[in-house]
Amino acid sequence: MAQSPEALTKVLGSQSSVVSLLLQARAVAIESLAGDMRGIAIDPFDRRLRQYLIMSMGSLPDERLRILFLDGARHLIADEVVQSGSLAQLSIFPRTIFRRALELNAAGLILVHNHPSGNHNPSTEDIEATQKLQIIGRSLNVEIIDHIVVTSTHCHHVVRDDTLAGRPVPSASFTLRSPGGPARIDHGDIALANARAAMRRRLLRQQLIGAPELFGDPAWEMLIDLFVHECERKRLSISALCVTSSIPMSSALRLAQRLCDAGITRRVPDPIDGRRTFIRLDPVIAHRMRAYFEAGAE
Structure with a gap:
Protein backbone atom coordinates (compact mmCIF):
# COMPACT_ATOMS: atom_id res chain seq x y z
CA MET A 1 0.00 0.00 0.00
CA VAL A 158 15.06 12.78 15.30
CA VAL A 159 14.09 14.57 18.52
CA ARG A 160 12.40 11.81 20.48
CA ASP A 161 14.67 8.84 19.63
CA ASP A 162 17.74 10.45 21.26
CA THR A 163 19.30 11.18 17.88
CA LEU A 164 20.52 14.45 19.37
CA ALA A 165 21.92 12.73 22.46
CA GLY A 166 25.67 13.06 22.76
CA ARG A 167 25.80 15.89 20.23
CA PRO A 168 26.67 19.42 21.37
CA VAL A 169 23.28 21.12 21.31
CA PRO A 170 23.42 24.93 21.25
CA SER A 171 21.20 25.25 24.28
CA ALA A 172 23.57 24.32 27.11
CA SER A 173 23.08 26.46 30.18
CA PHE A 174 25.38 29.17 31.46
CA THR A 175 25.10 32.01 33.94
CA LEU A 176 24.82 35.66 33.01
CA ARG A 177 26.69 38.01 35.31
CA SER A 178 25.99 41.71 35.56
CA PRO A 179 28.01 44.54 37.11
CA GLY A 180 27.96 44.32 40.88
CA GLY A 181 26.81 40.72 41.14
CA PRO A 182 24.61 38.07 39.55
CA ALA A 183 22.03 39.21 37.04
CA ARG A 184 18.45 38.69 38.12
CA ILE A 185 17.39 35.95 35.74
CA ASP A 186 13.95 34.46 36.09
CA HIS A 187 12.05 32.48 33.46
CA GLY A 188 8.89 34.36 34.36
CA ASP A 189 10.33 37.86 34.76
CA ILE A 190 8.87 40.93 33.11
CA ALA A 191 12.02 41.77 31.13
CA LEU A 192 12.06 38.37 29.46
CA ALA A 193 8.33 38.55 28.73
CA ASN A 194 8.71 42.00 27.17
CA ALA A 195 11.71 40.91 25.09
CA ARG A 196 9.81 37.90 23.75
CA ALA A 197 6.84 40.12 22.92
CA ALA A 198 9.15 42.50 21.06
CA MET A 199 10.50 39.63 18.96
CA ARG A 200 7.02 38.41 18.11
CA ARG A 201 5.81 41.88 17.13
CA ARG A 202 8.82 42.51 14.91
CA LEU A 203 8.31 39.20 13.13
CA LEU A 204 4.59 39.91 12.73
CA ARG A 205 5.36 43.38 11.35
CA GLN A 206 7.69 41.85 8.80
CA GLN A 207 5.00 39.37 7.75
CA LEU A 208 2.23 41.95 7.45
CA ILE A 209 4.18 44.81 5.89
CA GLY A 210 7.20 43.11 4.35
CA ALA A 211 10.16 45.12 3.01
CA PRO A 212 12.57 44.22 5.85
CA GLU A 213 15.25 46.25 4.11
CA LEU A 214 13.17 49.37 4.87
CA PHE A 215 11.80 48.57 8.31
CA GLY A 216 14.21 45.98 9.67
CA ASP A 217 16.66 46.61 12.49
CA PRO A 218 18.83 43.47 12.36
CA ALA A 219 21.43 44.55 14.92
CA TRP A 220 18.78 45.26 17.56
CA GLU A 221 16.92 42.06 16.67
CA MET A 222 20.13 40.09 17.21
CA LEU A 223 20.59 41.70 20.62
CA ILE A 224 17.02 40.88 21.63
CA ASP A 225 17.53 37.28 20.52
CA LEU A 226 20.72 37.05 22.57
CA PHE A 227 19.04 38.63 25.59
CA VAL A 228 16.16 36.12 25.47
CA HIS A 229 18.57 33.20 25.26
CA GLU A 230 20.69 34.47 28.13
CA CYS A 231 17.62 35.01 30.30
CA GLU A 232 16.69 31.39 29.57
CA ARG A 233 20.28 30.32 30.38
CA LYS A 234 20.78 28.95 26.88
CA ARG A 235 23.74 29.35 24.60
CA LEU A 236 23.42 30.55 21.04
CA SER A 237 25.92 29.83 18.28
CA ILE A 238 26.88 32.55 15.83
CA SER A 239 25.42 30.60 12.91
CA ALA A 240 22.10 30.09 14.73
CA LEU A 241 21.94 33.80 15.58
CA CYS A 242 22.46 34.69 11.92
CA VAL A 243 19.79 32.25 10.75
CA THR A 244 17.16 34.09 12.79
CA SER A 245 18.06 37.51 11.39
CA SER A 246 16.07 39.18 8.63
CA ILE A 247 19.09 39.66 6.36
CA PRO A 248 21.16 37.33 4.16
CA MET A 249 23.55 34.99 5.96
CA SER A 250 26.70 36.70 4.68
CA SER A 251 25.45 40.12 5.82
CA ALA A 252 24.38 38.68 9.17
CA LEU A 253 27.83 37.20 9.77
CA ARG A 254 29.46 40.56 9.05
CA LEU A 255 27.03 42.30 11.39
CA ALA A 256 27.71 39.77 14.14
CA GLN A 257 31.43 40.47 13.77
CA ARG A 258 30.83 44.22 14.01
CA LEU A 259 28.88 43.74 17.24
CA CYS A 260 31.83 41.80 18.65
CA ASP A 261 34.32 44.42 17.45
CA ALA A 262 32.27 47.12 19.19
CA GLY A 263 32.39 45.22 22.48
CA ILE A 264 28.62 44.73 22.54
CA THR A 265 28.90 40.96 22.27
CA ARG A 266 31.57 38.38 23.01
CA ARG A 267 32.63 35.19 21.29
CA VAL A 268 32.81 32.09 23.49
CA PRO A 269 34.54 28.95 22.13
CA ASP A 270 32.57 25.73 22.40
CA PRO A 271 34.52 23.54 24.86
CA ILE A 272 33.13 20.38 23.24
CA ASP A 273 33.26 21.19 19.54
CA GLY A 274 36.22 23.32 18.50
CA ARG A 275 34.58 24.10 15.16
CA ARG A 276 31.77 26.06 16.76
CA THR A 277 31.69 29.40 18.54
CA PHE A 278 28.94 30.72 20.76
CA ILE A 279 28.08 34.39 21.08
CA ARG A 280 26.77 36.21 24.14
CA LEU A 281 26.07 39.73 25.26
CA ASP A 282 28.71 41.68 27.09
CA PRO A 283 27.59 41.65 30.77
CA VAL A 284 27.28 45.45 30.87
CA ILE A 285 25.07 45.44 27.76
CA ALA A 286 23.00 42.56 29.17
CA HIS A 287 22.46 44.55 32.37
CA ARG A 288 21.33 47.60 30.39
CA MET A 289 18.99 45.56 28.19
CA ARG A 290 17.41 44.11 31.31
CA ALA A 291 16.77 47.63 32.58
CA TYR A 292 15.36 48.61 29.17
CA PHE A 293 12.87 45.73 29.01
CA GLU A 294 11.95 46.00 32.69
CA ALA A 295 10.87 49.56 31.94
CA GLY A 296 8.21 48.25 29.55
CA ALA A 297 7.51 46.60 26.23
CA GLU A 298 8.47 48.22 22.94
Whole structure:
Protein backbone atom coordinates (compact mmCIF):
# COMPACT_ATOMS: atom_id res chain seq x y z
CA MET A 1 0.00 0.00 0.00
CA ALA A 2 2.93 2.37 0.60
CA GLN A 3 4.52 1.72 -2.79
CA SER A 4 4.52 4.44 -5.43
CA PRO A 5 2.25 4.18 -8.49
CA GLU A 6 5.37 3.66 -10.61
CA ALA A 7 6.52 0.74 -8.45
CA LEU A 8 3.08 -0.87 -8.53
CA THR A 9 2.89 -0.48 -12.30
CA LYS A 10 6.32 -2.03 -12.72
CA VAL A 11 5.29 -5.09 -10.72
CA LEU A 12 1.69 -5.51 -11.87
CA GLY A 13 1.84 -4.05 -15.37
CA SER A 14 0.52 -0.80 -16.78
CA GLN A 15 -2.81 -2.32 -17.82
CA SER A 16 -3.56 -3.99 -14.52
CA SER A 17 -6.81 -2.87 -12.90
CA VAL A 18 -5.31 -3.94 -9.59
CA VAL A 19 -3.04 -0.88 -9.64
CA SER A 20 -6.02 1.46 -9.84
CA LEU A 21 -7.84 -0.40 -7.07
CA LEU A 22 -4.80 -0.32 -4.80
CA LEU A 23 -4.30 3.40 -5.35
CA GLN A 24 -7.96 4.09 -4.60
CA ALA A 25 -7.77 1.97 -1.46
CA ARG A 26 -4.66 3.82 -0.34
CA ALA A 27 -6.33 7.20 -0.85
CA VAL A 28 -9.27 6.08 1.28
CA ALA A 29 -6.93 4.75 3.98
CA ILE A 30 -4.94 8.00 4.05
CA GLU A 31 -8.11 10.06 4.39
CA SER A 32 -9.35 7.78 7.17
CA LEU A 33 -6.08 8.03 9.10
CA ALA A 34 -6.06 11.81 8.67
CA GLY A 35 -9.59 11.92 10.07
CA ASP A 36 -8.50 9.90 13.10
CA MET A 37 -6.12 12.70 14.09
CA ARG A 38 -8.75 15.41 14.22
CA GLY A 39 -9.90 16.42 17.68
CA ILE A 40 -7.32 14.38 19.61
CA ALA A 41 -3.98 15.23 21.21
CA ILE A 42 -1.29 14.30 18.71
CA ASP A 43 1.43 11.93 19.92
CA PRO A 44 4.38 11.58 17.49
CA PHE A 45 4.61 7.88 18.38
CA ASP A 46 0.93 7.18 17.75
CA ARG A 47 0.64 4.16 15.44
CA ARG A 48 -2.04 5.87 13.35
CA LEU A 49 0.11 8.94 12.78
CA ARG A 50 3.08 6.83 11.74
CA GLN A 51 0.91 4.85 9.31
CA TYR A 52 -0.52 8.06 7.89
CA LEU A 53 2.94 9.53 7.30
CA ILE A 54 4.32 6.36 5.73
CA MET A 55 1.35 5.97 3.41
CA SER A 56 1.17 9.63 2.39
CA MET A 57 4.89 10.40 2.11
CA GLY A 58 6.95 7.22 2.18
CA SER A 59 6.85 6.54 -1.57
CA LEU A 60 7.19 10.10 -2.87
CA PRO A 61 9.90 10.45 -5.54
CA ASP A 62 11.32 13.68 -4.11
CA GLU A 63 11.89 15.09 -0.63
CA ARG A 64 9.10 17.15 0.91
CA LEU A 65 8.67 18.89 4.23
CA ARG A 66 5.32 18.45 5.94
CA ILE A 67 4.43 20.26 9.14
CA LEU A 68 1.73 19.41 11.64
CA PHE A 69 0.79 22.67 13.38
CA LEU A 70 -0.56 22.01 16.89
CA ASP A 71 -2.25 24.14 19.53
CA GLY A 72 -1.35 24.22 23.22
CA ALA A 73 -3.30 21.00 23.85
CA ARG A 74 -1.52 19.39 20.88
CA HIS A 75 -4.67 19.28 18.80
CA LEU A 76 -4.12 19.56 15.07
CA ILE A 77 -4.60 23.05 13.63
CA ALA A 78 -3.25 22.37 10.15
CA ASP A 79 -1.41 19.67 8.21
CA GLU A 80 0.55 21.25 5.37
CA VAL A 81 3.35 20.42 2.95
CA VAL A 82 5.36 23.65 3.04
CA GLN A 83 8.41 22.86 0.90
CA SER A 84 9.58 20.47 -1.79
CA GLY A 85 13.06 19.48 -2.88
CA SER A 86 14.92 17.06 -5.11
CA LEU A 87 15.59 13.34 -4.86
CA ALA A 88 18.31 13.79 -2.25
CA GLN A 89 18.04 17.33 -0.92
CA LEU A 90 15.53 19.63 0.72
CA SER A 91 16.26 23.22 1.71
CA ILE A 92 14.53 24.30 4.91
CA PHE A 93 13.69 27.99 5.33
CA PRO A 94 13.00 28.89 8.98
CA ARG A 95 11.22 32.14 8.11
CA THR A 96 8.64 30.28 6.03
CA ILE A 97 8.04 27.75 8.80
CA PHE A 98 7.70 30.16 11.71
CA ARG A 99 5.79 32.79 9.75
CA ARG A 100 3.12 30.17 9.10
CA ALA A 101 3.25 28.99 12.73
CA LEU A 102 2.58 32.52 13.98
CA GLU A 103 -0.20 33.03 11.44
CA LEU A 104 -1.91 29.91 12.82
CA ASN A 105 -1.06 30.78 16.45
CA ALA A 106 0.53 27.34 16.76
CA ALA A 107 2.18 26.34 20.04
CA GLY A 108 4.04 23.34 18.68
CA LEU A 109 5.23 21.80 15.42
CA ILE A 110 5.92 18.27 14.27
CA LEU A 111 8.24 18.38 11.27
CA VAL A 112 8.11 15.49 8.82
CA HIS A 113 10.21 14.88 5.74
CA ASN A 114 10.77 11.83 3.59
CA HIS A 115 13.91 10.11 2.33
CA PRO A 116 13.23 8.72 -1.17
CA SER A 117 16.47 6.72 -0.89
CA GLY A 118 14.80 4.42 1.64
CA ASN A 119 17.39 5.17 4.34
CA HIS A 120 15.42 6.25 7.39
CA ASN A 121 18.46 7.46 9.35
CA PRO A 122 18.67 11.27 9.62
CA SER A 123 21.59 12.96 7.91
CA THR A 124 23.95 15.37 9.65
CA GLU A 125 22.10 18.18 7.85
CA ASP A 126 18.77 16.88 9.20
CA ILE A 127 20.08 16.96 12.77
CA GLU A 128 21.68 20.39 12.46
CA ALA A 129 18.52 21.84 10.89
CA THR A 130 16.49 20.41 13.78
CA GLN A 131 18.79 22.02 16.33
CA LYS A 132 18.59 25.42 14.63
CA LEU A 133 14.80 25.26 14.40
CA GLN A 134 14.61 24.35 18.09
CA ILE A 135 16.63 27.46 18.94
CA ILE A 136 14.42 29.72 16.84
CA GLY A 137 11.27 28.09 18.17
CA ARG A 138 12.25 28.67 21.78
CA SER A 139 12.65 32.37 21.06
CA LEU A 140 9.13 32.51 19.63
CA ASN A 141 7.48 30.16 22.16
CA VAL A 142 6.86 27.59 19.42
CA GLU A 143 8.03 24.11 20.42
CA ILE A 144 9.60 21.72 17.92
CA ILE A 145 7.92 18.63 19.32
CA ASP A 146 9.55 16.20 16.93
CA HIS A 147 11.17 15.85 13.53
CA ILE A 148 10.23 12.60 11.82
CA VAL A 149 12.11 11.09 8.88
CA VAL A 150 9.82 8.87 6.79
CA THR A 151 10.50 6.09 4.29
CA SER A 152 8.13 3.55 2.76
CA THR A 153 8.62 1.26 5.76
CA HIS A 154 9.93 3.28 8.72
CA CYS A 155 9.57 6.46 10.77
CA HIS A 156 12.63 7.76 12.61
CA HIS A 157 12.13 10.35 15.36
CA VAL A 158 15.06 12.78 15.30
CA VAL A 159 14.09 14.57 18.52
CA ARG A 160 12.40 11.81 20.48
CA ASP A 161 14.67 8.84 19.63
CA ASP A 162 17.74 10.45 21.26
CA THR A 163 19.30 11.18 17.88
CA LEU A 164 20.52 14.45 19.37
CA ALA A 165 21.92 12.73 22.46
CA GLY A 166 25.67 13.06 22.76
CA ARG A 167 25.80 15.89 20.23
CA PRO A 168 26.67 19.42 21.37
CA VAL A 169 23.28 21.12 21.31
CA PRO A 170 23.42 24.93 21.25
CA SER A 171 21.20 25.25 24.28
CA ALA A 172 23.57 24.32 27.11
CA SER A 173 23.08 26.46 30.18
CA PHE A 174 25.38 29.17 31.46
CA THR A 175 25.10 32.01 33.94
CA LEU A 176 24.82 35.66 33.01
CA ARG A 177 26.69 38.01 35.31
CA SER A 178 25.99 41.71 35.56
CA PRO A 179 28.01 44.54 37.11
CA GLY A 180 27.96 44.32 40.88
CA GLY A 181 26.81 40.72 41.14
CA PRO A 182 24.61 38.07 39.55
CA ALA A 183 22.03 39.21 37.04
CA ARG A 184 18.45 38.69 38.12
CA ILE A 185 17.39 35.95 35.74
CA ASP A 186 13.95 34.46 36.09
CA HIS A 187 12.05 32.48 33.46
CA GLY A 188 8.89 34.36 34.36
CA ASP A 189 10.33 37.86 34.76
CA ILE A 190 8.87 40.93 33.11
CA ALA A 191 12.02 41.77 31.13
CA LEU A 192 12.06 38.37 29.46
CA ALA A 193 8.33 38.55 28.73
CA ASN A 194 8.71 42.00 27.17
CA ALA A 195 11.71 40.91 25.09
CA ARG A 196 9.81 37.90 23.75
CA ALA A 197 6.84 40.12 22.92
CA ALA A 198 9.15 42.50 21.06
CA MET A 199 10.50 39.63 18.96
CA ARG A 200 7.02 38.41 18.11
CA ARG A 201 5.81 41.88 17.13
CA ARG A 202 8.82 42.51 14.91
CA LEU A 203 8.31 39.20 13.13
CA LEU A 204 4.59 39.91 12.73
CA ARG A 205 5.36 43.38 11.35
CA GLN A 206 7.69 41.85 8.80
CA GLN A 207 5.00 39.37 7.75
CA LEU A 208 2.23 41.95 7.45
CA ILE A 209 4.18 44.81 5.89
CA GLY A 210 7.20 43.11 4.35
CA ALA A 211 10.16 45.12 3.01
CA PRO A 212 12.57 44.22 5.85
CA GLU A 213 15.25 46.25 4.11
CA LEU A 214 13.17 49.37 4.87
CA PHE A 215 11.80 48.57 8.31
CA GLY A 216 14.21 45.98 9.67
CA ASP A 217 16.66 46.61 12.49
CA PRO A 218 18.83 43.47 12.36
CA ALA A 219 21.43 44.55 14.92
CA TRP A 220 18.78 45.26 17.56
CA GLU A 221 16.92 42.06 16.67
CA MET A 222 20.13 40.09 17.21
CA LEU A 223 20.59 41.70 20.62
CA ILE A 224 17.02 40.88 21.63
CA ASP A 225 17.53 37.28 20.52
CA LEU A 226 20.72 37.05 22.57
CA PHE A 227 19.04 38.63 25.59
CA VAL A 228 16.16 36.12 25.47
CA HIS A 229 18.57 33.20 25.26
CA GLU A 230 20.69 34.47 28.13
CA CYS A 231 17.62 35.01 30.30
CA GLU A 232 16.69 31.39 29.57
CA ARG A 233 20.28 30.32 30.38
CA LYS A 234 20.78 28.95 26.88
CA ARG A 235 23.74 29.35 24.60
CA LEU A 236 23.42 30.55 21.04
CA SER A 237 25.92 29.83 18.28
CA ILE A 238 26.88 32.55 15.83
CA SER A 239 25.42 30.60 12.91
CA ALA A 240 22.10 30.09 14.73
CA LEU A 241 21.94 33.80 15.58
CA CYS A 242 22.46 34.69 11.92
CA VAL A 243 19.79 32.25 10.75
CA THR A 244 17.16 34.09 12.79
CA SER A 245 18.06 37.51 11.39
CA SER A 246 16.07 39.18 8.63
CA ILE A 247 19.09 39.66 6.36
CA PRO A 248 21.16 37.33 4.16
CA MET A 249 23.55 34.99 5.96
CA SER A 250 26.70 36.70 4.68
CA SER A 251 25.45 40.12 5.82
CA ALA A 252 24.38 38.68 9.17
CA LEU A 253 27.83 37.20 9.77
CA ARG A 254 29.46 40.56 9.05
CA LEU A 255 27.03 42.30 11.39
CA ALA A 256 27.71 39.77 14.14
CA GLN A 257 31.43 40.47 13.77
CA ARG A 258 30.83 44.22 14.01
CA LEU A 259 28.88 43.74 17.24
CA CYS A 260 31.83 41.80 18.65
CA ASP A 261 34.32 44.42 17.45
CA ALA A 262 32.27 47.12 19.19
CA GLY A 263 32.39 45.22 22.48
CA ILE A 264 28.62 44.73 22.54
CA THR A 265 28.90 40.96 22.27
CA ARG A 266 31.57 38.38 23.01
CA ARG A 267 32.63 35.19 21.29
CA VAL A 268 32.81 32.09 23.49
CA PRO A 269 34.54 28.95 22.13
CA ASP A 270 32.57 25.73 22.40
CA PRO A 271 34.52 23.54 24.86
CA ILE A 272 33.13 20.38 23.24
CA ASP A 273 33.26 21.19 19.54
CA GLY A 274 36.22 23.32 18.50
CA ARG A 275 34.58 24.10 15.16
CA ARG A 276 31.77 26.06 16.76
CA THR A 277 31.69 29.40 18.54
CA PHE A 278 28.94 30.72 20.76
CA ILE A 279 28.08 34.39 21.08
CA ARG A 280 26.77 36.21 24.14
CA LEU A 281 26.07 39.73 25.26
CA ASP A 282 28.71 41.68 27.09
CA PRO A 283 27.59 41.65 30.77
CA VAL A 284 27.28 45.45 30.87
CA ILE A 285 25.07 45.44 27.76
CA ALA A 286 23.00 42.56 29.17
CA HIS A 287 22.46 44.55 32.37
CA ARG A 288 21.33 47.60 30.39
CA MET A 289 18.99 45.56 28.19
CA ARG A 290 17.41 44.11 31.31
CA ALA A 291 16.77 47.63 32.58
CA TYR A 292 15.36 48.61 29.17
CA PHE A 293 12.87 45.73 29.01
CA GLU A 294 11.95 46.00 32.69
CA ALA A 295 10.87 49.56 31.94
CA GLY A 296 8.21 48.25 29.55
CA ALA A 297 7.51 46.60 26.23
CA GLU A 298 8.47 48.22 22.94
